[in-house]
Amino acid sequence: MRSLILLLSLLCLVNCKQETSTEKQAQNKGVSNYSISFENAVHHEAHIEATFTGLNPGATEMRMSRSSPGRYAIHEFAKNVYNVVATNSEGKTLEITRPDPYSWEVHNHDGTINLSYTLYANHGDGTYAQVDETHAHLNMPATFMYVPDLAQNDIEIKFNVPQGSDWKVATQLKPLGDHKFYAENLQYFLDSPTEISNHMLRSFDVDGQTIKFALHHNGTAEEFDTYWENVKKVVLQQKAVFGELPEYDYGEYIFIGCYIPNATRDGMEHRNSTILTSTRSLADGGIEGNIGTVSHEFFHCWNVERIRPKSLEPFNFEKANMSGELWFAEGFTSYYDDLTITRAGLVSEEDYIKGLTGTFNYVWNSPGRQFFNPIEMSYQAPFVDAARSVDDINRDNTFISYYSYGSMLGLALDLSLRNQGLNLDDFMKLIWKTYGKTFNNYTIEDLNHTLNEYAGEEFGNQFFNKYIYKSEMPDFKTLFETVGVKLKQNTDQPAFGLRLRNQVIISNTKVGSAAHNAGLEKGDKLVRIASVELNENSDLNKILDKLKPNETVRIDFERLGKRHSVKMTLDADTSYSMSSFDELSESMKANRADWLGAK
Structure with a gap:
């Protein structure tokens, strides 16, 4: 009997220690209260106070976010927080320790913590916060500390508008009156940017x-x-x-x-x-x-907030968020942004078509496709999405923005579907009804399956196998002809595969290009091409006009203070241009109207 009692006691101890954070949050369900004011706005400071109640005994962790909704990289918001003070329900100052750079531990509280701190905020964009005499621009992860154990608590906040100002509050938070607002939990609160201004x-x-x-x-x-x-x-x-x-x-x-x-x-x-x-x-x-x-x-x-990749749900505020679906979530959205403006009559059809050229050349002439497919490009987001590093990187050769890559894939899929009597709008509508309205987070395989359902298994699998799981280029020449667009390359012109400023190469030379094959590198200064001595006013385009593709020329350059000479065999220019056919057939006119016309 004694052994049985001991065993039951041990099991109880283990089970108690394995209490989940969800159970803790259920016990702590209540209201977390915040207040923010801007007495020192001229120096970009905000004063934040918060009260957290129903806390479990022992040390309580408080954090600043390390990431922000819609961004995928790490952003250490804690660096802008100082003057941190915590008291208990009776106003007694509590001990605070720092276990890591982005969190604080408050000790010996009585179940209640009153917190206050100062935030420095002077970067007004979609991720950070900015406070000055004209406004308080608040992205919540950059502004508010939180208690992870209270993530399911209701949250109320009061924005203390400066006396004598005409400032008003703009936010998706639920209004409670008297500049007070409500969020049902931490996820919603941190996803609710707020602008306070006139x-x-x-x-x-x-x-x-x-x-x-x-x-x-x-x-x-x-x-x-x-x-x-x-x-x-x-x-x-x-x-x-x-x-x-x-x-x-x-x-x-x-x-x-x-x-x-x-x-x-x-x-x-x-x-x-x-x-x-x-x-x-x-x-x-x-x-x-x-x-x-x-x-x-x-x-x-629709696309990303409700048609939601499974890899981003729930959003993790404590680390970088990686998703292989960004070519669709961000890229297809990028396809629709300019398409929408054209359909709305705010941009002409001709300007829209010409406007495709830059992105088209960037994506399809990039050497990055030989290293990563669109899924793997999406995985790079934590390294490129407003992320910062001080070491040199080779993204000119290895990376294509998932915004741009995805927009070109959206264009290819739309024109390909239209050749089948279908269209991307109706496919997006099916995605919306299947995953968005039903709050059913999707995977890449789900997108493949839904395209199979919409356009047929052969079409859907071929598109994903060639262009998503691999990095092949669709037959845009044929696709564009159906809507009266001419696509061509000016291969009669030579190309170097480098970018110059004052004759200095300013980016890594493109893999496979003439410059790369000749051993030229970023930082080299060109001093002579063939028989032409260069100076800061030399026009590289005029020099190239006198040369031909596959012609071998001598290049003199300076590297680290020494002069070198190499032989370079020039490439043919592979850049594309787009223009409308001089005369459109009736089918071309109808196809273009259906593609670019108002809905």
Whole structure:
């Protein structure tokens, strides 16, 4: 009997120690309260206070996020936090230790911790925070410490608007009145960027829901009105792709814009809102130049926010988030951003077609395709998505942006489906109904299966096997001809495979190019090509005009203070140009109208 009692006691001890974080959170279900104020906004500081209750005995961990929704790299937000003080329910100061660079441990509390700290914030974009005399631009992971054990708690926050200001609060958080707002848990709270400023507000209703735009800018109401009409056209054209808007959590979606001189150009999607930042004012080209980001981010309220890769759910705020689906989540969204603007009548069809050229050449002439397929390019996001490093890297040769690569794959799939009497819009609608509306997070295999279901197994498997699991180039020449677009290469012209500034090579030479094969490298200074001595005013294009592909020429260059000479056999220029056929057949006209026309 004694042995049995001892065994049961040990089992109880083990089970108690194995209590899951979910069980802890269930015990701690309550409200975490935050308050933020901006008395020292002139020096970019915010003062944050928080109260956490129902805490388990012992040390309690508090953290700053290391990543942010919509970004995939590490961002050490803790570096901007100081003056951290914690007290218990009676106001007694508590001991704080630092187990690592991004967390704090508070000891000997009584189940309640009152926290206060100062945040330095001066980077206004889609990831960081910015506080100054004109606004408080808050991305929540960059702003608020949190208690991981209370991740399922309700959260209430009060934004203390400076006295005498005209500041208002724009956020997807649920309003409670008196500048107080609510989030149902930590995930929603950290996914809810907030702009507090004297912004302008516009709104319109679509099928019983409200689309809003809060804009902090230095322009006029009339400029905003013009811009807002364009935004509405984008919203309606994207709704037409999916057949409906998502069901927003509180019946509202809000664009939060900061078009001010000290912002950093960016855009970042969130569940029921998006952050839009730009230094370009509406009066200075922003009406045309900023609308692309609006289009991209709004498409995300379907594709990525609700049509959600399984690899990104739930989002992990403590580490980098890697996904092999970004060619679809970000890339297909990139395909639709300019396509939407064209369908909305904000860009001409000819300008749209010409605008494809830069991305087309970047993707299909990149040596990166021999190293990684689109899935593996997506895996690179934690190293490139606003990530920083000080060592030299070879991304010129090994990386193609999953935004660009995916947009070209979206273009290829759309034109290929249209050849079958189908289209990408209806495929996206099927993806939406299968995975987005049902909150069923998808995998790459799911996308392959759904394309098989939509277009047939032979078509779907061929597309994925050639262009997703491998890195082959679709037959764009044939695809473009169906919509009256001519694709050609100017192979009569020679090419070096390098980029120069003041005759110095400024990036790694392209793998397989004439310059790379000749042994030229970044940092080399060209001093002579064939018989032509170079100076800072020499025009490389004019020199190339006198040479031919496959011609071998002498190149003199300086490296580390010494002069060298090599023989280089010139490449043919493989860059592409796009233009409309001089005359379009009736089928071409119909195909193009169906592709680029308003829905």
